Amino acid sequence: MSIGQQILFFISILGAFNGLVLGFYLLFSKKNRSLPSLLLAALLLVTSIRIAKTVFASFNPGLPKIWLQIGLSGCFLIGPALFFFYRSVFNKVTKVPVSWKWVWAGLLAIIFVAGAIVPYQTYPVIWNKYFAKIIYAEWTLFVLATTWIMIPSIKKFLARGVVLNSSEKFLLLVFLGNFTIWFVYVVGLPKGLLGFCLAGALTLTLYLYITLIFYSSDKSVRNLLSGSEAEPPVKTEKRRIAEQDASIWMDKLEKAIHSKELYKDPNLKLNDLAQQINIPGHLLSQLLNDNLGKSFSTYINEFRIREACNLIVSNDRLTFEAIGYEVGYNSKSTFYTAFKKVTDTTPALFKESLENGNATTPVQS
Numbered sequence: 001m002s003i004g005q006q007i008l009f010f011i012s013i014l015g016a017f018n019g020l021v022l023g024f025y026l027l028f029s030k031k032n033r034s035l036p037s038l039l040l041a042a043l044l045l046v047t048s049i050r051i052a053k054t055v056f057a058s059f060n061p062g063l064p065k066i067w068l069q070i071g072l073s074g075c076f077l078i079g080p081a082l083f084f085f086y087r088s089v090f091n092k093v094t095k096v097p098v099s100w101k102w103v104w105a106g107l108l109a110i111i112f113v114a115g116a117i118v119p120y121q122t123y124p125v126i127w128n129k130y131f132a133k134i135i136y137a138e139w140t141l142f143v144l145a146t147t148w149i150m151i152p153s154i155k156k157f158l159a160r161g162v163v164l165n166s167s168e169k170f171l172l173l174v175f176l177g178n179f180t181i182w183f184v185y186v187v188g189l190p191k192g193l194l195g196f197c198l199a200g201a202l203t204l205t206l207y208l209y210i211t212l213i214f215y216s217s218d219k220s221v222r223n224l225l226s227g228s229e230a231e232p233p234v235k236t237e238k239r240r241i242a243e244q245d246a247s248i249w250m251d252k253l254e255k256a257i258h259s260k261e262l263y264k265d266p267n268l269k270l271n272d273l274a275q276q277i278n279i280p281g282h283l284l285s286q287l288l289n290d291n292l293g294k295s296f297s298t299y300i301n302e303f304r305i306r307e308a309c310n311l312i313v314s315n316d317r318l319t320f321e322a323i324g325y326e327v328g329y330n331s332k333s334t335f336y337t338a339f340k341k342v343t344d345t346t347p348a349l350f351k352e353s354l355e356n357g358n359a360t361t362p363v364q365s
Contacts, residue, residue, distance in 0.1 A: 035096060036088045040174075043081035047181065049074035069120035072127065073111045075185075076135045079142025080107060082178050086149050089171065090271065136186055143182045150175050152275050241283070246291050252277040253284075263303040264328045270296045304328045305342040308335070312351050320347040 027041040053071020084100060087093065120127045153172055157164060164172065241249075256276040262268055273296070274284040288294050294302075304327040311323045318326070324335030339347050 035093055036085060039081055039085040039088055043078065043085055043178070046074040046077040046081055047178070050078060051181075065119075065121040065124065068124075069115055069127065072120075072132060072135055073115060075139060076111060077107060078178075078182075079139040079146075080104070082175075083142040083146045083149075086146050086171070086175070090149060091269075139182060140186065143179060146175065147179070152278065152280070155278055156280065241287055241290060246287055249277055249279060249284075249287055250291065253287075257303060263300050263307070264326070266328050266330045268300060268328070273300075300328075301338045302342055305339055308339065308347070309343070309350065312347065313354060323347070 024041070024045070027038065027045070050071055053067060053074070080103065084103075114131070118126055118131075150172070153164075153168060153175075156168070157172055253273070253276070256273075257263055260276075262273065262276065265272075270285060271281040274281040277284070279287075285296060288296060288299050292299065307327045308323050311318060311326060312320075320335070321332045324332055327335075329335040329338065336346065339345075339350075343350060345353070
């Protein structure tokens with residue numbers, strides 16, 4: 001290799017090396033044994049494997065075919081690792097759900113079964129013509145799904161006058177780095193663009209992992225990767241939301257809840273509702289507490305119970321249990337408890353008083 005090629009090789013492989021080192025550190029570190037940390041480690045490792053394969057194959061055309069197979073197989077796991085990392089962070093997942101285990105088991109089974117039955121060494125044409133396209137398509141789907149999760153953060157970043165905290169910057173940088181790596185690989189996939197794929201992806205990988213190392217020294221990021229809150233509470237005076245902003249957000253919130261009947265979703269969470277009006281979850285919580293004096297669960301329960309009362313009034317064929325499921329409760333007992341708390345009576349007594357002409361529907365404040 002010439003001096004220029006040696007320098008390019010060194011810079012390229014340095015990015016992959018940094019990713020492997022940081023990945024193994026997060027994987028085996030006793031301080032960061034949280035699910036987000038393990039998924040980030042997996043993301044770093046499989047991305048580094050893919051990058052290393054590209055580097056060695058570009059500078060050594062005679063590289064054994066098994067390494068090409070390993071590189072493409074690692075690429076098959078980049079998208080899922082990225083997607084589930086952000087799901088675990090934003091949904092505060094501490095234990096791997098069964099559905100996630102099935103997804104990972106299926107992906108690993110595909111890698112090992114396909115690799116054993118159709119090895120790259122024997123069927124290079126199939127791998128390059130078909131498997132590679134399938135792998136890139138799967139990667140693309142997971143990147144798009146991750147982009148959907150990151151839309152609120154991207155909007156916040158683009159909003160004027162909004163400052164991101166350290167954890168938000170870290171998550172945004174990780175996403176942008178991985179998104180750009182995906183982009184240059186997909187663009188570089190057609191024949192004739194391998195040089196762009198190599199130079200672009202590897203330079204970006206180097207930038208990405210140096211950024212990760214820099215931000216890993218930040219306390220809030222360490223808290224995020226250890227499963228704690230991204231920003232630990234600080235005893236400072238809380239700034240009250242301006243009345244004009246609060247009024248606008250409350251109007252948007254009411255319209256979104258009514259028009260889309262969001263309260264009927266039994267899995268509705270604070271962050272889901274916050275996304276509807278493009279504000280962070282903590283800001284929506286403050287809005288409900290400061291302006292209405294209610295928690296998120298109380299606020300949603302009042303919508304659900306009001307709708308339940310309307311159904312009791314208008315539809316005498318539905319059972320109370322069916323009404324509970326209709327308005328967003330997962331069980332009869334939960335519905336009865338919420339109904340009693342909001343109306344100070346039971347569904348049966350409410351219906352009885354309705355027949356006597358004494359019932360009143362809870363009013364949403």
